[in-house]
Amino acid sequence: MTAAATAMALSVTGGAAMAACDDGEIVIKFAHVTNTDKHPKGIAASLLQERVNEEMDGKACMEVFPNSTLYNDDQVLEAILQGDVQMAAPSLSKFEKFTKKYRIFDLPFMFKNIDAVDAFQTSETGQAMKESMTRRGLLGLEFWHNGMKQISANKPLMTPDDAKGLKFRVQTSDVLVAQMRALGASPQPMAFSEVYGALQTGVVDGQENTWSNIYGQKFFEVQDGITETNHGIIDYMVVTGVDWWDSLPDDVRDQLSTILREVTETRNAESAKVNQEAKQAIIDAGGEVRQLTDEQRQAWVDVMKPVWAEFEADVGAENIAAAQEFNE
Numbered sequence: 001m002t003a004a005a006t007a008m009a010l011s012v013t014g015g016a017a018m019a020a021c022d023d024g025e026i027v028i029k030f031a032h033v034t035n036t037d038k039h040p041k042g043i044a045a046s047l048l049q050e051r052v053n054e055e056m057d058g059k060a061c062m063e064v065f066p067n068s069t070l071y072n073d074d075q076v077l078e079a080i081l082q083g084d085v086q087m088a089a090p091s092l093s094k095f096e097k098f099t100k101k102y103r104i105f106d107l108p109f110m111f112k113n114i115d116a117v118d119a120f121q122t123s124e125t126g127q128a129m130k131e132s133m134t135r136r137g138l139l140g141l142e143f144w145h146n147g148m149k150q151i152s153a154n155k156p157l158m159t160p161d162d163a164k165g166l167k168f169r170v171q172t173s174d175v176l177v178a179q180m181r182a183l184g185a186s187p188q189p190m191a192f193s194e195v196y197g198a199l200q201t202g203v204v205d206g207q208e209n210t211w212s213n214i215y216g217q218k219f220f221e222v223q224d225g226i227t228e229t230n231h232g233i234i235d236y237m238v239v240t241g242v243d244w245w246d247s248l249p250d251d252v253r254d255q256l257s258t259i260l261r262e263v264t265e266t267r268n269a270e271s272a273k274v275n276q277e278a279k280q281a282i283i284d285a286g287g288e289v290r291q292l293t294d295e296q297r298q299a300w301v302d303v304m305k306p307v308w309a310e311f312e313a314d315v316g317a318e319n320i321a322a323a324q325e326f327n328e
């Protein structure tokens with residue numbers, strides 16, 4: 001499919017590409033759950049699609065399905081194994097059924113910023129994690145950044161005590177369930193596409209997410225305010241099926257890997273900026289953003305960090321130590 005044809009397909013579908021692939025092209029369906037605009041993953045997936053369709057024209061064709069239009073994250077990994085989609089980029093919290101190693105990324109206050117996350121992921125320890133699911137049929141290709149998580153509810157959250165007794169939506173991750181229990185709150189695992197409605201109708205009182213997700217899904221409109229805690233991270237693994245990947249002709253696999261690596265480097269370098277822009281967009285739209293003093297933030301650390309001990313055996317004490325080195 002030519003660049004012009006891709007642009008046309010994108011314009012008629014409002015960014016949810018239903019690119020018609022030419023006969024003989026290898027079709028690569030990429031399903032994800034976020035919006036495409038002002039979002040690190042949405043922008044990266046669109047750029048990947050654009051480059052594959054331009055540079056691999058005649059050989060391969062990528063169709064990106066954003067906004068949970070094809071699958072939510074709980075379904076997409078099975079869909080890859082069934083061969084219904086070829087790529088996805090669920091958050092690292094969504095791989096529990098396939099590996100417990102990624103739990104390190106959900107432990108609260110493990111990384112001080114996205115640079116520390118990047119340094120850990122690009123280290124030997126981090127890179128080895130891409131292969132931790134091959135026995136189960138999945139191969140990690142690249143880490144994609146989103147950013148640091150913030151917390152919000154239908155009332156101001158300044159101290160951990162403020163969260164006590166509230167219901168918080170969490171991603172489907174045992175670490176995040178334990179983190180909310182440590183606060184004395186009630187964790188409610190739920191698909192991303194259902195969160196806005198659940199906040200709006202009071203099924204849950206609060207949530208945690210990155211600025212780009214809080215902006216993109218308009219969570220701020222149905223919350224009292226957002227507290228800037230930077231207490232955790234949301235990052236992604238671009239993932240594929242081992243069988244499909246191995247079935248590709250060598251030249252196609254090499255070119256696709258190169259394009260993906262370049263898109264990863266370009267967009268990961270911009271993820272913090274994209275989140276800062278989303279934060280500003282929330283403020284501009286009248287959303288309330290609350291800052292903590294150092295002392296107030298420390299109170300959240302004191303309550304949440306003991307969760308590490310519960311998961312140390314899953315993630316490895318040596319990996320925790322390695323991650324901590326990148327905070328210095």
Ligand code: LMR
Nearest residue numbers: 033034091171192209213
């Ligand atoms: C969530 O479920 O909150 C996130 O994993 C969504 C995403 O892909 O950023």
